Amino acid sequence: MAKILVCDAIDEKCINTLKELGYEVHQQTGMDEATLIEKVPPYHAMIVRSATKVTAKVIAAAENLKVVLRGGVGIDNIDSEAAKEHDVHVRNTPAASSHAVAELALTKMFALAGKYTLANASMQAGKWEKKKFKGTELAGKVLGLIGSGRIGSEVARLASALGMSVIAYDPYVTTFEFGTLVDSKEDVFKTADYISLHLPFNESTANIVSKEMIDLMKPTAFLIQCARGGVVDEAAFAAAAREGKVGGGAFDVFADEPLGDSPLRGIDNIILTPHIGASTKEAQARIGDELVEIIKEELPL
Numbered sequence: 122m123a124k125i126l127v128c129d130a131i132d133e134k135c136i137n138t139l140k141e142l143g144y145e146v147h148q149q150t151g152m153d154e155a156t157l158i159e160k161v162p163p164y165h166a167m168i169v170r171s172a173t174k175v176t177a178k179v180i181a182a183a184e185n186l187k188v189v190l191r192g193g194v195g196i197d198n199i200d201s202e203a204a205k206e207h208d209v210h211v212r213n214t215p216a217a218s219s220h221a222v223a224e225l226a227l228t229k230m231f232a233l234a235g236k237y238t239l240a241n242a243s244m245q246a247g248k249w250e251k252k253k254f255k256g257t258e259l260a261g262k263v264l265g266l267i268g269s270g271r272i273g274s275e276v277a278r279l280a281s282a283l284g285m286s287v288i289a290y291d292p293y294v295t296t297f298e299f300g301t302l303v304d305s306k307e308d309v310f311k312t313a314d315y316i317s318l319h320l321p322f323n324e325s326t327a328n329i330v331s332k333e334m335i336d337l338m339k340p341t342a343f344l345i346q347c348a349r350g351g352v353v354d355e356a357a358f359a360a361a362a363r364e365g366k367v368g369g370g371a372f373d374v375f376a377d378e379p380l381g382d383s384p385l386r387g388i389d390n391i392i393l394t395p396h397i398g399a400s401t402k403e404a405q406a407r408i409g410d411e412l413v414e415i416i417k418e419e420l421p422l
């Protein structure tokens with residue numbers, strides 16, 4: 122019987138369906154490398170999200186492993202090279218969470234524009250500071266995207282409906298349905314009122330939002346980071362926000378997760394959330410359905 126090790130929080134229905142189909146499914150979350158190395162040998166599939174690190178050592182120990190499934194998009198927590206060497210497939214669910222992440226990016230834009238998180242904190246503290254919370258509107262502003270794939274396109278579609286104009290930098294595409302492509306990331310950083318990141322993390326994108334890029338931003342502009350941790354120089358951005366060189370920013374993903382002591386904490390014009398872009402009921406249900414289909418394909422009964 123094919124054995125599946127579920128290492129992160131996955132939709133209940135997915136786990137139950139796999140069991141009903143006849144797979145042997147065990148779930149244990151929060152495993153470090155040593156625990157994974159000890160547990161993984163009998164399993165034919167691992168299901169992970171972003172928390173579990175599937176390192177080369179884990180893959181080497183996984184003598185029966187056929188496939189690592191990433192319930193979600195980013196696979197930078199999986200050593201794909203090591204997987205390839207051991208003939209282990211790596212599969213993800215690239216489309217299932219696009220709308221959830223796009224809604225979070227928009228939510229962050231609204232919150233920054235209207236200072237809503239600050240207004241809420243002030244009200245919860247028993248104050249009534251109406252004059253302090255004069256916001257701005259998204260309508261009429263320029264949204265600049267770095268990356269115009271599934272999520273970037275969804276953000277652009279929603280933002281267009283709000284009356285924003287959209288520009289995008291994406292070296293991998295030649296057409297973009299929801300806005301105007303520009304030739305360089307500098308064009309985006311110089312021009313946009315909101316800059317939203319929608320690109321993967323890899324060698325060429327590490328710290329792509331460098332101090333140099335941040336220095337190009339308008340003093341009123343906001344940065345939205347719902348892409349992958351590691352694509353922004355977080356210390357440089359925190360310094361710029363603290364010094365009022367940029368309007369502010371909103372981060373859902375971080376170079377080191379869970380986020381510990383960070384220069385991004387404790388700054389009024391920065392909104393932080395704990396990597397919840399794909400954490401909607403609907404997205405997790407879609408991811409779960411897709412995982413079942415992938416398991417059926419990779420490990421036919």
Ligand code: 3PG
Pocket residue numbers: 170171172192193194195196218396397398399400
């Ligand atoms: C993804 O890559 O799918 C998102 O970053 C969500 O990650 P998560 O599944 O760990 O919430």
